[in-house]
Every structure is written in structure tokens, then in C-alpha cells.
Amino acid sequence: MAFDVDMIKKVYAAMPAKVEAARKKLGRPLTLAEKILFAHLHEDQSLENFERAKTYVNFAPDRVAMQDATAQMALLQFMQAGRPKVAVPSTVHCDHLIVAKTEAKQDLEKAVNESREVYDFLASVSNKYGIGFWKPGAGIIHQVVLENYAFPGGMMIGTDSHTVNAGGLGMIAIGVGGADACDVMAGLPWELKWPKLIGVKLTGKLNGWAAPKDVILKVAGILTVKGGTGAIVEYFGEGATNMSCTGKGTICNMGAEIGATTSTFGYDDSMSRYLKATGREEIAAAADAVKEHLTADAEVYAEPEKYFDQLIEINLSELEPHLNGPFTPDLATPISKMKETAAANGWPTKVEVGLIGSCTNSSYEDISRAVSLAKQVNEKGLKTKAEFTITPGSEQVRFTIERDGFLDTFDQIGAKVFANACGPCIGMWDRMGAEKQEKNTIVHSFNRNFAKRADGNPNTYAFVASPELVTALAIAGDLTFNPITDTLINEKGEAVKLDPPSGDELPTRGFAVDDPGFQAPAADGSGISVEVSPTSNRLQLLDPFPAWEGTDLKGLKLLIKAKGKCTTDHISMAGPWLKFRGHLDNISNNMLIGAVNFYNEKTDNIKNQLTGQYGPVPATQRAYKAQGIGSIVVGDENYGEGSSREHAAMEPRHLGVRAILVKSFARIHETNLKKQGMLALTFANKDDYDKIQEDDTVDILGLTDFTPGRPLAVVFHHKDGSSDIVTVNHTYNEQQIEWFKAGAALNIIRQKFES
Numbered sequence: 001m002a003f004d005v006d007m008i009k010k011v012y013a014a015m016p017a018k019v020e021a022a023r024k025k026l027g028r029p030l031t032l033a034e035k036i037l038f039a040h041l042h043e044d045q046s047l048e049n050f051e052r053a054k055t056y057v058n059f060a061p062d063r064v065a066m067q068d069a070t071a072q073m074a075l076l077q078f079m080q081a082g083r084p085k086v087a088v089p090s091t092v093h094c095d096h097l098i099v100a101k102t103e104a105k106q107d108l109e110k111a112v113n114e115s116r117e118v119y120d121f122l123a124s125v126s127n128k129y130g131i132g133f134w135k136p137g138a139g140i141i142h143q144v145v146l147e148n149y150a151f152p153g154g155m156m157i158g159t160d161s162h163t164v165n166a167g168g169l170g171m172i173a174i175g176v177g178g179a180d181a182c183d184v185m186a187g188l189p190w191e192l193k194w195p196k197l198i199g200v201k202l203t204g205k206l207n208g209w210a211a212p213k214d215v216i217l218k219v220a221g222i223l224t225v226k227g228g229t230g231a232i233v234e235y236f237g238e239g240a241t242n243m244s245c246t247g248k249g250t251i252c253n254m255g256a257e258i259g260a261t262t263s264t265f266g267y268d269d270s271m272s273r274y275l276k277a278t279g280r281e282e283i284a285a286a287a288d289a290v291k292e293h294l295t296a297d298a299e300v301y302a303e304p305e306k307y308f309d310q311l312i313e314i315n316l317s318e319l320e321p322h323l324n325g326p327f328t329p330d331l332a333t334p335i336s337k338m339k340e341t342a343a344a345n346g347w348p349t350k351v352e353v354g355l356i357g358s359c360t361n362s363s364y365e366d367i368s369r370a371v372s373l374a375k376q377v378n379e380k381g382l383k384t385k386a387e388f389t390i391t392p393g394s395e396q397v398r399f400t401i402e403r404d405g406f407l408d409t410f411d412q413i414g415a416k417v418f419a420n421a422c423g424p425c426i427g428m429w430d431r432m433g434a435e436k437q438e439k440n441t442i443v444h445s446f447n448r449n450f451a452k453r454a455d456g457n458p459n460t461y462a463f464v465a466s467p468e469l470v471t472a473l474a475i476a477g478d479l480t481f482n483p484i485t486d487t488l489i490n491e492k493g494e495a496v497k498l499d500p501p502s503g504d505e506l507p508t509r510g511f512a513v514d515d516p517g518f519q520a521p522a523a524d525g526s527g528i529s530v531e532v533s534p535t536s537n538r539l540q541l542l543d544p545f546p547a548w549e550g551t552d553l554k555g556l557k558l559l560i561k562a563k564g565k566c567t568t569d570h571i572s573m574a575g576p577w578l579k580f581r582g583h584l585d586n587i588s589n590n591m592l593i594g595a596v597n598f599y600n601e602k603t604d605n606i607k608n609q610l611t612g613q614y615g616p617v618p619a620t621q622r623a624y625k626a627q628g629i630g631s632i633v634v635g636d637e638n639y640g641e642g643s644s645r646e647h648a649a650m651e652p653r654h655l656g657v658r659a660i661l662v663k664s665f666a667r668i669h670e671t672n673l674k675k676q677g678m679l680a681l682t683f684a685n686k687d688d689y690d691k692i693q694e695d696d697t698v699d700i701l702g703l704t705d706f707t708p709g710r711p712l713a714v715v716f717h718h719k720d721g722s723s724d725i726v727t728v729n730h731t732y733n734e735q736q737i738e739w740f741k742a743g744a745a746l747n748i749i750r751q752k753f754e755s
Ligand code: SF4
Pocket: 095, 140, 141, 142, 160, 162, 358, 359, 360, 421, 422, 425, 426, 446, 447
């Protein structure tokens, strides 16, 4: 599982000089986030006093992690890059494709059979290109990363939004799309807008029923789901150092739920203890040697209001357990207020299922505290009222909690243990009766609780809480049960009170594991071939996109003029389409099927200009492609907002769309389009959107002189013989124009490695 101690030592060796240079340049003390960011500037990036929330900066992350659903396209692209090996340490984790139904073993076997082709592909690509491969059942990406790879002061990217979990070990860890992962694995710089900084000062100490989860549930209530956008959240103060490393991981994990770029904590004893407990004494020693660079400068924490854009203070000694939900993770209700809040909102209060675990909350500490409550069921003559499930985050945790008797205790209260995988957290929960869509309540210790997220039932009211509180509420079977004040009636009719949870931060006998589920890559992968069946439904090797033909683009058809919101979900839907994420042609059958056609206000219903008939968007575009006719998509404001999935850019490119012309772009989607060799254009005058007519044929002029900062012209030839010439802007720099000319950024990378 080699955690790259040499790489980490190299990062630490370079850190003091880089931090000092940045401190000098800015002329002030630095926050921890700034230190890590400055220490990871790409070698091509000059050191400047970057403007927060404005300047795009190139970074060199230390490592890449990918989960199986997103790794497929990332690795298919990487295979095109022509590199013999990944440029930075990288791992693949098989966790998203396992359905939780019966229990771990059976569910895992079923998933392995059903997704064998995808797993075999990921294993062989990993083997060939030097990528560590974590098999199905090994654990959830973020827990495995925390246990094995995260390190204080490091920077990583991962193809999953909860990559931010590694902030618990003092990293800057950021979720990205597969195209970004591909770039970094190919040795290219990675671009990020210099973030704003939010400081969270934690005073006091958690006690009683309050858990680290309650910190982030409280922060989510304060900042809302958008409040962290474009910002790094830095936690500090005695409350932070009083908390376990895995507790810090939980807090950082749910930073994704407030839209934060990432969250992090300064290096402290809890991190050192965790590194040592997970077999990384050498890294703890290396971190100790540079520890002044692994926290903010003392002046920052003395006067935080001077250095952070926003400051929040939470006294952990007074923090109450929270329940957030339903349907959004920022609707925070302290447990003492749940009775009145549930009644006022008509929320169903009978708890049907309590679910603990997931990447967010399955540390040894979490499980040991939950088990201290489960034990009381027998001790106090109680009966657990709700169903109860456990989803361990890794085989190491599962094996250790089994050895320590925790699973036996859970078994005694009728709990089900699911596979070490995402399962119910990502809708991969085959919950009996969910199809009836009955109104019901569940409580879980995961991170997200949007409608349908856990079991596909839009009427499941999901509330997020700490594993301790979830366990107590499952025992009580009642959402309004406040274990701090309320009693339960046991089987003998006596009123009993649950004792507050207690547990161990780390296993006193150490972690243990038999087979962690790791497959190291071949030292020399050059002889390994990656097999993908040409008849596969789920995987398809990519062909390079063709280079620009060297002329202006003429005679394009208007494919769709999209009206209003057009997110990456409208462009490339998720849900049932997830299984085609490794097959570009098959997933292209969802291209723009959620976009609203301006002319008839319908989705997936547009005019085929060749036949005059209305039909689905992908079929219409395929008809144009079959005739060798290109097309253009017109859109509204913030086109492509939402996720960073590159499928939303690759699908139109694959089907022959040549340009996307919109009022404005979401930044990541605009970059993704450029990377795939598409023209991403914006109206110089937004009112020109109104000039476009349903039967237009379109020319894009000025491409032979495509230059940064110089607008292009687009001619719309209308059916009645008239035309409009529209000026369009673009944000291509020299390098991005080269991507366009070559057909895609990857084509340039490949040429580089071939030459
Ligand atoms: Fe994402 Fe949930 Fe899996 Fe964590 S457990 S990686 S949040 S799906």
C-alpha cells in the first residue's frame, strides 16, 4: 500500500523555503490553507499575491484518487495520453457499484458478478499504468485514503466531491472531474481559482452526546449549502486540537455540503496519533520536523478576523447534538427542538431505519461510541424499535471492530452489516418496500440527504446525525427522542435513561486486517494489455477526437436553443445512466435530454432540420452526424453549472456538435469543453440570443485567425433568406487554442509523449 514516504519527505523538504517566499511576497503571516497552496504551486506558476476568488492559479497536487464510477472515463482518457505511467501516485477505489440489500458477503458477490467487466478493466488499467487498485469490498475511497495516503500539508485531488475528507489529516484535498484527474496523472498543472478563506474557531471540548458531526451540522446550518462556495474552511483553536483526527475527517467530509472548495485542520497530536496507529510512524516523524509549517502562523490565530474573509466561532462545550434535514443537509435542528419542529412541519416521527457508517462516519471511534449505546439495549432491558444497519468505511475498520466484538453487540440488536462500500449513501440500497413510495423517516450518519438519495423513494425523510445519535434514535424508534433528557420504557415497563456514549479514539489493541483488498500495480506495466470487448455495453475505448480542419466552420445546424437552467444534469443525466459512464457512445444517448427546447418548451424534443420532424436530441444529432453535418447548441446563463463531469462536454463532442454558444458558462464546464476541443463561446451582446431562429444554419468565422482576446463572428442564416451576424467572445488562451486546433487537450499531451 506504499504511502510514498519519499514523496512526502520531498514535499516537506521544499516547504519551509516556499512558505517563507510566500510570506515575504505577501508581507504578512499566512494561514494554513495559504501555506499548503503556496507550497504546491506548479513549477510554471509564478509566485504572486493572488487575488482571492479571482485569480486562476496552476498547482501541482501530490496525488490523485478515483472512485469506480468516475475512474472509468478518467482512465479511458488517460489511456489516450500516451504516458507509460501516471506522473503522481494515484489510486482507484471500487466502492460505488455495490448494492446494499442482504448483507455484506452476498451483496459483494452479486456486485462482483454484475460489474465484473468494469472491475477487470479498472484493475488492468491500474496495473498497467502504476495505479494502486483497491478491490470491491476494500472500502470507501475517502476512508481508505485517510487510513493510507492522506498526510498533513499535502495536496490531492480526487474524482469525488467528498475527497475533502482528507482535510481531517491536514491536507488540501479537492473533488474534481475525471478530465482534471487525467491531466494531473499525465503530469500537467491543475488550475484552481485562488480561494476565499473562512475561519472556524473551535473553543471548549466536546462532551456528553455531542460529536464532531455536530460541529459540521451546526456549521451547515450557519453557512447553508452555498455558504462555502469558492472558499477553503480552516478550523482551529483548542476545540480542534481536543478532537480526534477521524472526527476532523467527518467535519471536513461534510464541507462538501456547504459547497466549500475544501476544509482543513492544522497538524496536531491527534493526527500524529492517527498516523502512528495506521502504521505511518515515519510520516508522523517527518511531519513533526516541519510542524510549524503545518499550521497557520501564530499571528493568524491571534487575530483571525484580519486574515479570514469570514469567521465563525463555536464553543464545543456548549454544542448540542443536531439532526439536519429532511431533504437538505443545512436544515439544522438541535435535538432539544426536534419535538416542536417536527410537529410544526408535519415530519413523520417514527424512525424506520437507523444507518451508521459511510465514508463520513465509520471510524473506530464512531463505531465504538455507537456500540456503547447498543450494549445498553440488553443491559437496560430495551428492545431496538427501528431497523439498524452498519456500513463500515474500510475492511481495516470492519475487521478491527469484528475482532473487538462490536459486530457481535450490533448483531444482538438485530443489526445488518452491509459491505464496505457506499451502498445506501448513494442510492445503492435495495430497500424492501421503497417502491411503494410511502412517507417514512430514516436517520443516518452519512452526509447527503437529498430526496431519493438513499432508497430512491421521494417520500423518505432522511435526517443526518452523528452515529451516536442515530443509534439512540434507532433504539427509541422516535425522531423526537432526546437522549439527554428523555427516558425510554423497557420491556419490564420501567423508565430507563441511556447513558451518554463513550468509546475509544483508536483501538487499544491496534488496527488489524487480514486482507485489506489492495492490489499493487506492476513495476513495469508495459507488457500488460487492457482488454475491452468491442461489444461491451458498459465500456468503450476512446478514439482521439479529430483535429480542427483548419477552416471556418460553415453550414452548421442549430441543434437546440436551450431555455433557462441547463446544468450538467440536463446535459448528461445521472441515475440510470451511471452505468454507462465508461461507454461514451452509449451514454451519449442522454445528451441534452433534460434541456428545455426554447421553441416548444419541451425536453428532448427538437426539430430535425433535415426532415422537419420533431424527435429526441441525441437521435437528431446522430442524424446530422450521419450526413457529416456539424451543429451548434445555444444556451442561456450559467450553462453547465452543477458537477464537473466531463461527459457533459464529451458527449456533444462525440456526436459532432462543434460549438456551444451561451449567455454565460459555469467555469468548470467551459474548461471541460475547451479540453475536449469544442468551441465554448459567449454572446458579446446577450440580447442576440433572441435573434436565433429554429431553422437556422450557422457559420462560425474568424477561426483561421483564432487569437486570445479577439472575438469571433457567427452568422445565423434564417429560413426566410435573411441573416444576422453576431459577435461572440471567448476566453481561450494560447494553449487552449492549441487544444482546439489539435482536437482536444489530450491529443497535445499524446503528441508530446510520442515525440
Ligand atoms: Fe460518496 Fe457516500 Fe460513497 Fe462517501 S459513502 S464516497 S459520500 S457515495
